[in-house]
Amino acid sequence: MHLFLVGISHRTATVELRERIDFQTRGLGTALQALQARNIAREAVVLSTCNRSELYGVGDDLSVARGALVQFLSDYHGVTRAELEPHIYSVAGTDVARHAFRVAAGLDSLVVGEPQILGQVKEAHGAAALAHTSGPLLNRLFHSSFGVGKRVRTETGLGSGAVSISFAAVALAKKIFGDLKGRSVLVVGAGEMGKLTALHMKSQGVQQVTIVSRTMASAVRTAEAIGGATAAPWEDLLAQLSAADIVISATGAAAPILKKAQVDSVMRPRRNRPLFIIDIAMPRDVEAAAGEIEQVFLYNVDDLRTTVEENLARRANEVHRAESIVAEEVDKFASWLRSRSAVPIVVSLRQRFDAVRRTELDRLTVGLPPEMRERVDDITRLLVEKLLLTPTEQLKAIGDADLVNSYAEALTRVFNLNTQAAGDAAEEAPRPDTVRAGRRKVEPFVRPQKR
Amino acid sequence: MNFVPLALYVAALVAYVWHFAARQPAIGRAATTLLVFGALAHTFVVGMQTMEAGHVPVTNAASAISTTVWLLTLAYLYTEMSTDERAMGAFILPLAVVLQSIAAFNPGVEDRAELLQGPLFGVHVSSLLFAYASFALAGVIGLTYVLLFKEIKAKHLGFFYARLPSLQVLDTMNYRAVVIGWVFLTVGLLVGFVWMGNTPSYDPRLQAMSLDDPKIFVALCCWLIYSFEALAARALGWGGRRSAYLSALGFMIVLLNFVPVSYFLTTSHNF
Numbered sequence: 173m174h175l176f177l178v179g180i181s182h183r184t185a186t187v188e189l190r191e192r193i194d195f196q197t198r199g200l201g202t203a204l205q206a207l208q209a210r211n212i213a214r215e216a217v218v219l220s221t222c223n224r225s226e227l228y229g230v231g232d233d234l235s236v237a238r239g240a241l242v243q244f245l246s247d248y249h250g251v252t253r254a255e256l257e258p259h260i261y262s263v264a265g266t267d268v269a270r271h272a273f274r275v276a277a278g279l280d281s282l283v284v285g286e287p288q289i290l291g292q293v294k295e296a297h298g299a300a301a302l303a304h305t306s307g308p309l310l311n312r313l314f315h316s317s318f319g320v321g322k323r324v325r326t327e328t329g330l331g332s333g334a335v336s337i338s339f340a341a342v343a344l345a346k347k348i349f350g351d352l353k354g355r356s357v358l359v360v361g362a363g364e365m366g367k368l369t370a371l372h373m374k375s376q377g378v379q380q381v382t383i384v385s386r387t388m389a390s391a392v393r394t395a396e397a398i399g400g401a402t403a404a405p406w407e408d409l410l411a412q413l414s415a416a417d418i419v420i421s422a423t424g425a426a427a428p429i430l431k432k433a434q435v436d437s438v439m440r441p442r443r444n445r446p447l448f449i450i451d452i453a454m455p456r457d458v459e460a461a462a463g464e465i466e467q468v469f470l471y472n473v474d475d476l477r478t479t480v481e482e483n484l485a486r487r488a489n490e491v492h493r494a495e496s497i498v499a500e501e502v503d504k505f506a507s508w509l510r511s512r513s514a515v516p517i518v519v520s521l522r523q524r525f526d527a528v529r530r531t532e533l534d535r536l537t538v539g540l541p542p543e544m545r546e547r548v549d550d551i552t553r554l555l556v557e558k559l560l561l562t563p564t565e566q567l568k569a570i571g572d573a574d575l576v577n578s579y580a581e582a583l584t585r586v587f588n589l590n591t592q593a594a595g596d597a598a599e600e601a602p603r604p605d606t607v608r609a610g611r612r613k614v615e616p617f618v619r620p621q622k623r
Numbered sequence: 624m625n626f627v628p629l630a631l632y633v634a635a636l637v638a639y640v641w642h643f644a645a646r647q648p649a650i651g652r653a654a655t656t657l658l659v660f661g662a663l664a665h666t667f668v669v670g671m672q673t674m675e676a677g678h679v680p681v682t683n684a685a686s687a688i689s690t691t692v693w694l695l696t697l698a699y700l701y702t703e704m705s706t707d708e709r710a711m712g713a714f715i716l717p718l719a720v721v722l723q724s725i726a727a728f729n730p731g732v733e734d735r736a737e738l739l740q741g742p743l744f745g746v747h748v749s750s751l752l753f754a755y756a757s758f759a760l761a762g763v764i765g766l767t768y769v770l771l772f773k774e775i776k777a778k779h780l781g782f783f784y785a786r787l788p789s790l791q792v793l794d795t796m797n798y799r800a801v802v803i804g805w806v807f808l809t810v811g812l813l814v815g816f817v818w819m820g821n822t823p824s825y826d827p828r829l830q831a832m833s834l835d836d837p838k839i840f841v842a843l844c845c846w847l848i849y850s851f852e853a854l855a856a857r858a859l860g861w862g863g864r865r866s867a868y869l870s871a872l873g874f875m876i877v878l879l880n881f882v883p884v885s886y887f888l889t890t891s892h893n894f
Contacts, residue, residue, distance in 0.1 A: 326648060332785070347775065347784060350791035444860035446790065463776075467863050475778045482780070 173214065174234055175268040175309060175509075178241040178260060179226030182282050185259040193249050193256075195220035200299035206248055208305055212240040215307035217314065219296040221289065223282050224275070228268065230309045238262050266506040272313055273498045273505075276321035278330060285330035285487050285494075290321040312508065320501045327497065330490040333483030338372045340476045340483075341450050345373070345418055348448050348469060356380035358416035359401075360409070360430075361423030362390035365452050369420050370398055382416070384409050386423070414438035419449045421457040432461040435468060450476070507571075514567040517580040520589045521563065525556045625689050625727035628668060631661030632696075632720050639712035643786055651709045655700075658712070662700060665693045681748040688881065689726035692719050694756035702760070702796065710786050714763045725882060743818040750811030751842075755877055757804030758849070761797050762874025765867035768793040772864050794863060797870050798853075805853040808846055841880040848873045 180193055195203045195218055203218045213229030220226075227245070231237040242260055246253045263271055271280070276293045278285045297314035300306035306314070325331050334340040342352075349355055357373050359366045362385040370381050381401035385391035391403035404412055413419065413435070423429060430449075435458070439447070444467045451458045451472040463470030529552050537545045570576050583589065638654030669690060672680035680686035699715045702708075771787045774780060787793065852869045856862065861869075 329646075344775070344780075347771075347789050348791065350789035440860065442860075443858070444862055446863060466865075469775055471778065478778070479780050 173230055173232060173309070174264055175228070175230055175266075175313065176213075176234055176237055176262065176264040177226060177228050177268045177271060178238060178245070178262045179219075179224060180256075180259045180261070181224035181226070181280070183280070184261055189251075189255070189259060190223065190225070192251050193225045193245060194222075195225055200296065201303055203248065204300055204303040204305045207244060208303070210240065210244055212237055212244065215300075215310045216305045217296055217300040217310050219275070219293060221292045224280075226275075228272070228310055228313070230307065234264050266502060266509065269313060269316070269505040269509075270498065270502045272317045273320040273501055274495075276317035277324040277494050277498060278321070279324075279491065279494055279498065283335055284491065285332075286335075287325075287331050290318070290325070293317060293321065309512075313505070316501060316505050320498060323497050323501075324494045328490045328493040330487055330494045332490075333479075333486055335480055335483050335487070337452070337473065337476045337480060338369045340479050341369055341420075341471070342372055342376055344469075344471065344476075344479075345448055346376070348446055349417060351377070353377040354379045355417040356382065356415060357418045357420065358412050359383045359394070360419065360421040360457065361385055361425075361453065362387075362394040363422045363424065366420050366422035367394055367397060369422075369450065369452065370401070373418065373420075374398065374400070378418075382412055384412055410434060410438060413447075414441045417445070417448065419447065420452065421449065422452045423457055425453070425457060426455065428457060428459045430458045430462065432459045432465065435459075435462040436465055439465060439467065452476075510571050510573070511568040513573050513576045514570060514580075517576070517583055517589075518564050518567055521583060521587065522556075522560060524587050524589055525560060526553075529553065529556050625668060625723060628661050628665035628693075629720070629723045629727045631657055631664055632692075632716060632723055635661055635712070636716035636720050639709070639716050643710060643713035646786065654709065654712060655703065658696065658700060658716075662693070662696045665689075665696065669693050678745065679749060681745075681752060684882075685726045685729050687748065687752060688722050691752045691755050691759075691881070692723045692726065694753055695719055695722075695759050698756050698760055706788070706792070706796075708788050708792075710788065711764065711767065714767055715760065718759055718763060722882075743814055743821070747811055747814040747818055750807045750814065754804045754807035754811055755881060757800045757807065758845075758870070758874045758877050761800035761804060761870040762877075764793055764797045764800060765870030765874075768797060768867035769864060769871070772867070790863070794866065797867060798857070801849060801866075801870055801873075802853045805846075805849045808842075808849060812842065812846060838880060841876060845873060845876050845880065848876070 180190065182190065185193075200218050200220065203220075204216060207213070207216050207218070207227070213231045215230040217228040218226070219228065225245075227241050229237060229241065241262075242253060242256060245251070245260075246256055272293075274280045276290055278287070278289050281289055293314065297306060297310075297318075300310065334343040345352060345355075352373065355378050357370055357378050357380065359370045359381065362383065370383075374381055381395075381398055383391045383395045383398070383401055383403045384406060385394065385403075386406050388403065388405055391405075395401040395403040409429075413430075421430065435447070435449075446467045446469065449458055449462065449468065449470045451470065454473065456472055458470060458472075460470070460472075462468055533545075533549060533552060537548055540548070567576070567579060570579065635654055635657035638650055638657055642651040642654050669680060672686065679690065681690055695715070696719055699712065699719075703712065767783070767787055768790060770783045771790060771793065774782075774784050775790070848869060852861075852866055852873065856866050856869065
């Protein structure tokens, strides 16, 4: 059994192609059902975000599985294989773990360290668990990847600092005002940039958004586009300024529309409450000297861009720390994976020992009072477990798959084991109680021994 | 006896500074744990001294400082736990360590003069110590406010930007600490005057209780500064950085009054 992965992402495909390979619109559950119907993989998880679509699977034959998965992608999304093939990447074995861990950590994201990806990975595994397509291998893989994502987030600065202009503006506003709930935002100008930043502020819980524009009609239009915002006439600019906490200025004016003296004049009625002015207009709307006023924080596009670039540089410095966490976790996962290759032989060995124990127990304890029988049962079970403890540990510690196979062969021959049956049972080892019920029929051949 | 809490405070200081620089949650938890143990040890010390002397150990400068540090630590721990914000520890702890060192290396003899019996004296001293602890907190918060303010104003978002809470939060914390401190300062001073009027004695120290005495004069100056900050500053548009500077200035004067004036200059309060 092998882990494998087939996918496309922002690294290999254009946005047009990625949009066509999107699983989200029809739902992950539907995709998982369709995948299961084809019987390609024993276990499957579908990860789909706006930047990637990936199929994680567990199966026996890698080359067959890869072809079948690409065919599935092609059929499910109605894209020809020839179109798809050049953009597909596929990995197998522990490289799947490395890839999954890097994805969950945000190392493979378009914007390195972005925070949404971990939630999307969790969602992908949740959908697979719901559809019962995820099994022991992928469960372990995904739970480990959640752990990696969390470690990278808490132990490195990979996700810290805003990396877009409007995020940087919101982060700054939060550093000045704390919570943005109950704050009011004034947007000067009816342009697209101002609208976007205001929308972003609104999603952070800002209470009041007011739009002021030279033409009332476009102010009203922008206010409607934002939703829940109010428009005010141009003449009210200073009155609105004295009421606002945050000002986003983005007009197309050729000369500054707010002079230092004007901003200064509203500070007294404001009782010097902090005023955060974001001047994203080009050329600038607010006289730079206004930033000298006590309690006025004036940032223009270049200032915000500088902080964004600083944050990106800081994130880049954290990449190697995140990569070493990924490497550490891949090692852990790989050793777990290796220990699993010994599982079938260990299970069949245990079953054989237990079968012998039960047969003899049933044969020898006829006529004993039930509590005595239980005691003997406990003692013998403990004995078998103790005897098998060391061999189990030794087998699981073998790193090399070939060596495990030769051990398995030897053990099968020495104990005359039936490994095929045991291999299937390995996924869910039967509980002793259910086995006991099946073995009850054994007839006693000798009379009960005297104690 | 004051050395055990001092050692724990030093350890906590190291952990808080380390946490402030490296921002590792585990180190932060360790810092808090160390400080909690320091506070517990200090509680034990103060408790023992109380039992030994029969009253809270406040009658000489060293024990008064130690008790103030104890109150400051408790007040800080309360702030940290209620706001889940550890950054301030790196600024509070140096102060606690310095003051506690003074108390630990210059222990005085704790005996209560005949003059100082009675409940009014206890209220006077404990109110003032609590006020000083609040002002210490406010002063340090004011300092961090100014540091963060300068970074944001200069558009250089660096070290403190990444580590301190928002200006608004710092401003609110500063204001609360000043108001609480001001209430206790007012009560402490009033009770002091009442006590002085009600105590008939020819003790020279009592004769020296007047505005000419540096300790009393500086205390009244503090009261004026904090009254302005607590009651009038915000209405006049003196919030934010100016309030932060006022807190820092006020605490400088408190500290001046508390250590050098108490040890060397006063003729009225040298019990």
